[in-house]
Amino acid sequence: MADDDTLRSVSIERVSTGRYVARNARGGTLPLSSNDDAGFSPVELLLAAIGGCTAVDTDVVTSRRAEPTEFTVTVSGDKIQDKETGNRMENLAVTFRVAFPEGDDGDRAREVLPRTVRLSHDKLCTVSRTVELGTPVDVSIDEG
Template identity: 50%
Template sequence: MPSATKKVTVTRKSEGRYVATNARGGQVRLGSGADDDFTPVELLLAAIGGCSSVDVDLVTSRRDEPQQFEVVVSGQRMVDETGGNRLDPVTLDFAVHFRDTDEGREAAGLVERLVKLSRDKECTVARTVASSTQVTFKVDGKTLD
């Protein structure tokens, strides 16, 4: 069942440098990897990690503030059977730790279950990447063959 459409606009700033702008006016710089701006692949990895981080953080931080909350997201770049580039596999490694208190132990006890819930149901980004989502390319509104 469809819900709200999500959209960003990517605008060229100079050769190999772009800005992505969301509907709320937020912006992220990206580029070709020639400088310290994120590449599109790095942004994809950040989006996957960020999506699951939000899923875990919003619940655990109601119990206790984490002492450490870090998610390392990596992907192996490969050439598939069609000769196209992609990442496979993509791995998320959560390091989420809390104080040794009743609240901290309660929060820590939720981490594994919340990571699994994010993977299996909640994280739109990871689930989109993992599924066979249709991606349509257009030029000036005309769908490419």
């Protein structure tokens, strides 16, 4: 069992058919949708979590050296529907488009960028590490 300082959780509440809101312990909310509206789908949230995790790690290190002039992370993948193994994502790819100003500070940021992205992917990003390691998910019903 995880200690209180390691436990993370969100709750998902149904708002209406196909519309939900995720809430975290700090009071943040995020709309989810299974409809074709502007809300994020659960798969899009997975992609955002993978990219967001590595983006945060990378931004913290590089922006200490120079403020980026461009910082965009794109995450893509193919949604597979397989009768034998079930639905899943394949071919996940995270692409950074980052630019820094000319000069010594920008040079230092550019120098640490590849190592920082790799370190985040290989060790630091909890989200992509969890996906890549294939952590089991326990599902239960609380009939309370």
